[in-house]
Amino acid sequence: MQFVRPLRLSTKRIVSLRPIPITRYHRTYATTTTTTTNSAVIYDVVIVGGGPAGLSLASALRSSPATNALRVALIEGMDLEPLRKWAPEPRTYSNRVSSLTPGSVRFLSDTGAWNHVRGERVQAYDGMNVWDGVSGSQISFSAGLQGSESTIAYMCENNNLVSGLLSRIAELGEGIDIMDKTRVEKISFGEDNGELDLRSWPVVQVSSGKQLAARLLVGADGANSPVRTFADIETRGWDYGRHGVVATLNLEEEGEKIAYQRFLPTGPVAMLPLPGPYASLVWSTTPQNAAALKTLSSDGLAAMVNAAFRLSHVDIDFIVSNFKAGLVDEVAWREKSTSFDTSRVPSRVVGVQEKSVASFPLKMRHADSYISERVALIGDAAHSVHPLAGQGLNQGLGDVRSLIKTLEFAVQHGQDIGSVLSLEPYFSEQYLKNHVLLGVVDKLHKLYATTSAPVVAARSLGLDVVDKLGVFKRFIMAQAAGR
Ligand SMILES: Cc1cc2nc3c(=O)[nH]c(=O)nc-3n(C[C@H](O)[C@H](O)[C@H](O)COP(=O)(O)OP(=O)(O)OC[C@H]3O[C@@H](n4cnc5c(N)ncnc54)[C@H](O)[C@@H]3O)c2cc1C
Structure with a gap:
C-alpha cells in the first residue's frame, strides 16, 4: 500500500x-x-x-x-x-x-439509526460497582444520582x-x-x-x-x-503492555443489571450486563496472563473470572500462571479461605460462550x-x-x-x-x-497499576471520599453519560 x-x-x-x-x-x-x-x-x-x-x-x-x-x-x-x-x-x-452513553444513544436516535438497532439485544444498566483490588475501597454509582437520567449506559454489540x-x-x-x-x-x-x-x-x-x-x-x-x-x-502515545481479554459469559442467575469493575495491579477486570443471564467480560491484563486465559477451557476461564472478582490479586496471578489442570478445584479451595463482600461481587460465571474469547493489545494514541x-x-x-x-x-x-x-x-x-x-x-x-x-x-490506569502502600492508601482515601460526596459522583456520572 x-x-x-x-x-x-x-x-x-x-x-x-x-x-x-x-x-x-x-x-x-x-x-x-x-x-x-x-x-x-x-x-x-x-x-x-x-x-x-x-x-x-x-x-x-x-x-x-x-x-x-x-x-x-x-x-x-x-x-x-x-x-x-x-x-x-x-x-x-x-x-x-x-457501553454506549445516553448522549451517544440520543445522537443515534436523532439521526434515525437507533430504531434500527435490535432493542431486545441491548441491555441498559443503572448502577456501577467499582473497587480497588488491593485495598478493597469502593465507589458505587446509581442512576438515581444523575437526576433525570435513569440509565448509566447501554450495552450494545458492535455488530x-x-x-x-x-x-x-x-x-x-x-x-x-x-x-x-x-x-x-x-x-x-x-x-x-x-x-x-x-x-x-x-x-x-x-x-x-x-x-x-x-x-x-x-x-x-x-x-x-x-x-x-x-x-x-x-500520533502521540504509548502501548500499555496489556491486553484486553474479551468473552461472553453465561451466568448462574441473571442478577442485578449493573456493571462491576475491580482494579487489579495487572489491570482492571470488568463484567458488564447483557440481556438475560449473560454478561460481557473485558479483562485487561499482562500479555502472558492473557495468553494463559485464552488457553483455558470454558470451565477454567469461568472459574478464573469468578476468582478475579473474589480472590486476592496475589492468588489470581499465582493461579493463572501455574494452573491449567486442577484450576477449578484450586480456585474453589482458595475461595473458601478468602473473605470478600458477597453483596459487592457479580453473579457467578458458569461457562463461556464458544469462540467468544479473544484479546486485543491496549494502547493510548492521540493524533x-x-x-x-x-x-x-x-x-x-x-x-x-x-x-x-x-x-x-x-x-x-x-x-x-x-x-x-x-x-x-x-x-x-x-x-x-x-x-x-x-x-x-x-x-x-x-x-x-x-x-x-x-x-x-491513562492516569487511572497508572494509579491502579501500583501496589505501593502509600499510593494505595492515598487512592483508597480518595475513592472513599468521592464515594461519600454526592456532588462529585454526580459530576463524574454526567461526564461518563456524555452530557
Ligand atoms: C477490549 C475493548 C473493549 C471496548 N469497550 C468499549 C466500550 O465499552 N465502549 C466504547 O465506547 N468503546 C469501547 N471500545 C472501543 C471501541 O471498540 C472502538 O473505539 C471502536 O470500535 C472504534 O470504531 P471505529 O469505527 O473508529 O474504528 P474500527 O472499528 O477499527 O473501524 C475501522 C474500519 O476501517 C476499515 N479499514 C481500515 N483500513 C482500511 C483500508 N485500507 N481499506 C478499507 N477499509 C479499511 C476496517 O476494516 C474497519 O472496519 C473497546 C475497545 C476494546 C479493544
Whole structure:
C-alpha cells in the first residue's frame, strides 16, 4: 500500500463557494470525471472505514437536510453483507460489545439509526460497582444520582450497531455508494488537466481499480489509519503492555443489571450486563496472563473470572500462571479461605460462550490534529483509549456529532467543506475534550497499576471520599453519560 503526499498544494480552487444543487452537481462532474491520471469519480465526501464511526457519519450525513444532497462514498475492506443480513442466535452474544452513553444513544436516535438497532439485544444498566483490588475501597454509582437520567449506559454489540446503521442507510435510499470488500490501496493528490484542478484533492485508489477524488476525505479507518498516514498527521502515545481479554459469559442467575469493575495491579477486570443471564467480560491484563486465559477451557476461564472478582490479586496471578489442570478445584479451595463482600461481587460465571474469547493489545494514541486540507479524522483513527472507562466508541460518536454540525454549517454558509477553515470548528470542539478524557483514563490506569502502600492508601482515601460526596459522583456520572 502506498500513501503519496507530494510537497505541493494547489492555490487554485475549482470548488464553488456556494452549495451546488445535487442535480446540477452530478451533471457538472459526471461529465468531467476523466480529470486525474485515469478517470476518478468525484465525490463531496469519501469515508474510508465502515466501522461504527464511519457508518454513523454516513447515516448522519444522509439524515441531515443540510448535508443529504452531498455525494458520498464509503470504502470498507471487509464484507458487510453478513451484517446487512444479521440474524444472531437469540442467546448468543458477540464478544465485541460497547457501553454506549445516553448522549451517544440520543445522537443515534436523532439521526434515525437507533430504531434500527435490535432493542431486545441491548441491555441498559443503572448502577456501577467499582473497587480497588488491593485495598478493597469502593465507589458505587446509581442512576438515581444523575437526576433525570435513569440509565448509566447501554450495552450494545458492535455488530448490532453496525447492522442498524446499514439498515438506516438502506432506508434513506440512494445517495451513498458503499464499496465493501474493497481496500484502499493508494492515496495521492489529483492533477490539473486544464479543465479541473484536483491538485489539492485526495484521490483514493481502491482494490477494484476505481479512483475516487474527494472534496473531503474522512479517515474512519481505525487505529492504523491509512488516511492519517496520507495526511502526514503524527500520533502521540504509548502501548500499555496489556491486553484486553474479551468473552461472553453465561451466568448462574441473571442478577442485578449493573456493571462491576475491580482494579487489579495487572489491570482492571470488568463484567458488564447483557440481556438475560449473560454478561460481557473485558479483562485487561499482562500479555502472558492473557495468553494463559485464552488457553483455558470454558470451565477454567469461568472459574478464573469468578476468582478475579473474589480472590486476592496475589492468588489470581499465582493461579493463572501455574494452573491449567486442577484450576477449578484450586480456585474453589482458595475461595473458601478468602473473605470478600458477597453483596459487592457479580453473579457467578458458569461457562463461556464458544469462540467468544479473544484479546486485543491496549494502547493510548492521540493524533496531533484531526484535520488537514481536505482531510478529517474520526473515531479510532484520531484516538485510541484504554477500555477501562468504556469511552472509545463514545468518543468516536462524539466526533461524528461534531463533524456533522461543522459540515452543516459549512454547507449552509456556502463554504468549501474540505477547507481547513471550514473544518476548524470540528477540531476545536473535539480535540481538547478527547485529550482530557484520554489523560484521565491513562492516569487511572497508572494509579491502579501500583501496589505501593502509600499510593494505595492515598487512592483508597480518595475513592472513599468521592464515594461519600454526592456532588462529585454526580459530576463524574454526567461526564461518563456524555452530557
Ligand atoms: C477490549 C475493548 C473493549 C471496548 N469497550 C468499549 C466500550 O465499552 N465502549 C466504547 O465506547 N468503546 C469501547 N471500545 C472501543 C471501541 O471498540 C472502538 O473505539 C471502536 O470500535 C472504534 O470504531 P471505529 O469505527 O473508529 O474504528 P474500527 O472499528 O477499527 O473501524 C475501522 C474500519 O476501517 C476499515 N479499514 C481500515 N483500513 C482500511 C483500508 N485500507 N481499506 C478499507 N477499509 C479499511 C476496517 O476494516 C474497519 O472496519 C473497546 C475497545 C476494546 C479493544
